[in-house]
Amino acid sequence: MSRLTELSIAEAGEGLKGGDFTAVELTEAHLAEIEAGAALNAFITTTPEAALKAAAHADERLQAGDAPALTGIPIANKDLFCTDGVQTTAASKILEGFTPQYESTITANLKAAGAISLGKTSLDEFAMGSSNETSAFGTVLNPWRDGDKTLVPGGSSGGSVAAVAGRMALGATGTDTGGSIRQPAAFTGTVGIKPTYGRCSRWGTVAFASSLDQAGPITRSVKDAAIMLEAMAGFDPKDSTSVNMPVPDWSGSLSPDMRGLKVGIPKEYALDGLSTEISALWEQGRDWLKQAGAEIVDVSLPNTSYALPTYYILAPAEASSNLARYDGVKYGLRVAEQGGSLIDMYEATRAAGFGPEVKRRIMIGTYVLSAGYYDAYYLKAQKVRTLIAQDFASAFERCDVILTPTAPSAAFAPGEKSNDPISMYLNDVFTVPASLAGLPGISVPAGLSAAGLPLGLQLLGRAFDEQTVLNAAAALEAAADFTAKPDAWWKA
Amino acid sequence: MSIDAATVRHVAHLARIKVNDEDVPALERELNSILSWVEQLSEIDTSDVEPMTSVEAMTLRQREDAVTDGDYAERVLANAPDAQFGFFAVPKVVE
Numbered sequence: 001m002s003r004l005t006e007l008s009i010a011e012a013g014e015g016l017k018g019g020d021f022t023a024v025e026l027t028e029a030h031l032a033e034i035e036a037g038a039a040l041n042a043f044i045t046t047t048p049e050a051a052l053k054a055a056a057h058a059d060e061r062l063q064a065g066d067a068p069a070l071t072g073i074p075i076a077n078k079d080l081f082c083t084d085g086v087q088t089t090a091a092s093k094i095l096e097g098f099t100p101q102y103e104s105t106i107t108a109n110l111k112a113a114g115a116i117s118l119g120k121t122s123l124d125e126f127a128m129g130s131s132n133e134t135s136a137f138g139t140v141l142n143p144w145r146d147g148d149k150t151l152v153p154g155g156s157s158g159g160s161v162a163a164v165a166g167r168m169a170l171g172a173t174g175t176d177t178g179g180s181i182r183q184p185a186a187f188t189g190t191v192g193i194k195p196t197y198g199r200c201s202r203w204g205t206v207a208f209a210s211s212l213d214q215a216g217p218i219t220r221s222v223k224d225a226a227i228m229l230e231a232m233a234g235f236d237p238k239d240s241t242s243v244n245m246p247v248p249d250w251s252g253s254l255s256p257d258m259r260g261l262k263v264g265i266p267k268e269y270a271l272d273g274l275s276t277e278i279s280a281l282w283e284q285g286r287d288w289l290k291q292a293g294a295e296i297v298d299v300s301l302p303n304t305s306y307a308l309p310t311y312y313i314l315a316p317a318e319a320s321s322n323l324a325r326y327d328g329v330k331y332g333l334r335v336a337e338q339g340g341s342l343i344d345m346y347e348a349t350r351a352a353g354f355g356p357e358v359k360r361r362i363m364i365g366t367y368v369l370s371a372g373y374y375d376a377y378y379l380k381a382q383k384v385r386t387l388i389a390q391d392f393a394s395a396f397e398r399c400d401v402i403l404t405p406t407a408p409s410a411a412f413a414p415g416e417k418s419n420d421p422i423s424m425y426l427n428d429v430f431t432v433p434a435s436l437a438g439l440p441g442i443s444v445p446a447g448l449s450a451a452g453l454p455l456g457l458q459l460l461g462r463a464f465d466e467q468t469v470l471n472a473a474a475a476l477e478a479a480a481d482f483t484a485k486p487d488a489w490w491k492a
Numbered sequence: 493m494s495i496d497a498a499t500v501r502h503v504a505h506l507a508r509i510k511v512n513d514e515d516v517p518a519l520e521r522e523l524n525s526i527l528s529w530v531e532q533l534s535e536i537d538t539s540d541v542e543p544m545t546s547v548e549a550m551t552l553r554q555r556e557d558a559v560t561d562g563d564y565a566e567r568v569l570a571n572a573p574d575a576q577f578g579f580f581a582v583p584k585v586v587e
Contacts, residue, residue, distance in 0.1 A: 097571075098571050100571075101564075101567040101571075197547045197548060198547070211546075212547075237553075240552055241546075241548070243548060243550070303536070305532075306533055306536060309529060309531075309533050310533065312526065312529075313530050313533075320507060324508075327508070329572070329573070329580050329582055330571065330572060330580060331571035331573075332571070332573070333573070334573035336583060341583060341585075342582050342583050342585050343508070345582070345583055346508040347505075347508050347509060348510055350509045350510070351510035351511070359507075359509055360519075360522060360523070360526075362509065363500075363503050363504060363509070363519070363523060364523060364527070365507075366503050366506050366507040367499075367527075370503065370506060377530070379543055380533050380538060381530075381533060382543030382545065383538035383541040383542070383543045383544075384533055384536055384538060384541075385543075385544040386541050386542055386543060387536070387538070387541060389544060421522060421525070421526060422525065422526065437547075438547035438548060463548065
């Protein structure tokens with residue numbers, strides 16, 4: 001029944017309601033792919049028994065005609081969402097064995113919509129990374145390869161994109177702080193959307209940088225992204241920055257017709273040294289949207305080049321504060337020498353539990369918040385963040401949606417960038433600005449590189465205008481007709 | 493602004509992360525390279541700019557000051573490395 005794992009969420013939903021196959025069959029097909037895909041290391045924890053039990057229950061609901069949107073749809077959840085009774089690690093040694101006693105709002109919403117969780121996917125430790133190499137549970141491999149050379153899936157939601165691209169789940173949850181949904185989606189030929197800040201509740205999601213963190217879905221089609229996001233989004237009184245607005249019927253209103261819409265092309269994104277491959281794809285995207293009826297306009301986002309340094313002050317600052325809770329007292333790892341003090345225990349636990357990138361960011365964050373440096377770094381970055389948000393506000397007076405590349409390159413090999421933090425950070429050069437402004441963004445697979453690897457285009461929209469972002473994405477999707485898929489080498 | 497070995501040790505202590513002596517030079521190098529990279533923000537004149545403190549223009553919601561949750565100490569303690577008598581247990585703080 002491997003055919004079942006090729007379906008979109010929309011098709012699978014139809015098939016389930018029409019009785020073409022059962023939720024148990026659909027779930028079994030995906031569990032078999034997870035087993036066959038162990039070499040990709042996409043999952044930290046799988047929950048096959050719970051999934052099959054939920055699938056049997058879904059079949060009863062389908063029979064009874066009481067089936068919400070995602071009933072019986074098998075998905076994977078990034079191991080950053082707390083799941084009641086199921087280990088949640090954030091891919092860190094410091095949380096190994098942590099078994100939440102509660103469910104995050106995002107996973108609870110998906111469960112309430114009928115989705116079946118197959119397990120928890122790997123990520124960069126505490127979502128800090130762009131390659132999945134910082135996971136304490138081993139590097140995740142991209143289902144796509146460059147000949148015989150294995151590649152990273154991007155990050156931080158690397159396990160989620162690998163699961164979706166590798167046909168191990170119909171969709172997966174991710175989180176995006178500076179590009180952690182969009183960049184890995186681009187690296188794996190999948191669709192990934194980060195909604196407007198405040199759309200998705202952060203409650204029960206392991207916090208990295210709270211003013212930036214947003215959950216979103218990773219799928220194989222734009223319509224699936226809309227369907228899944230509808231289930232995830234919504235007001236949550238338990239998150240003080242959750243926005244009390246109705247969730248639109250994004251999937252029902254999806255339209256690739258771009259007539260009457262203006263697409264902005266920000267000139268500052270044409271970086272010096274941008275590969276001709278990426279420039280050509282961007283050009284192609286512009287033509288496709290024009291053919292779909294859009295008017296193309298030039299826009300300017302003058303502070304773009306300051307977005308990454310701003311982000312690498314603000315995100316570590318917030319992280320240093322959020323990660324102070326991992327101290328060996330309440331949960332997770334404790335390292336305490338006999339007769340040592342409480343402070344000794346904190347320091348030893350955190351030294352043993354955090355990986356090098358997490359330590360680096362906590363220390364940068366601690367430094368920029370420390371007495372004497374707060375104004376020079378943190379306050380300065382908050383002010384530049386205002387300027388970056390103002391850039392977008394001005395640009396959206398001239399256009400309805402902005403088109404850019406998602407990432408400056410296709411997927412790279414493990415080890416290629418991990419020795420130089422800044423070269424790794426540059427992966428997020430196109431995704432970070434919209435994160436700082438809190439705006440919705442999507443990555444759509446748009447073509448293949450010369451080496452045959454997927455490349456993505458990014459669309460950015462006004463706050464709470466996910467519909468235009470999704471519609472433009474649907475237009476790109478229709479024009480690009482991206483049907484390439486990885487050759488399942490991991491099963492050989 | 494560049495930081496020296498003593499600052500690395502001080503920051504590590506503030507962050508409650510034990511750093512071995514042999515790891516200090518590498519950290520000093522990495523932190524300085526990141527800090528000199530973010531230094532470019534000083535090029536921008538922000539004298540008339542308000543810092544962004546909230547992503548969306550919103551006022552923080554308030555709620556009734558009432559108990560709405562609780563009474564499950566065993567669940568709160570379920571993941572504690574050491575819990576005794578209904579409390580988190582830690583090494584002795586006061587002699």
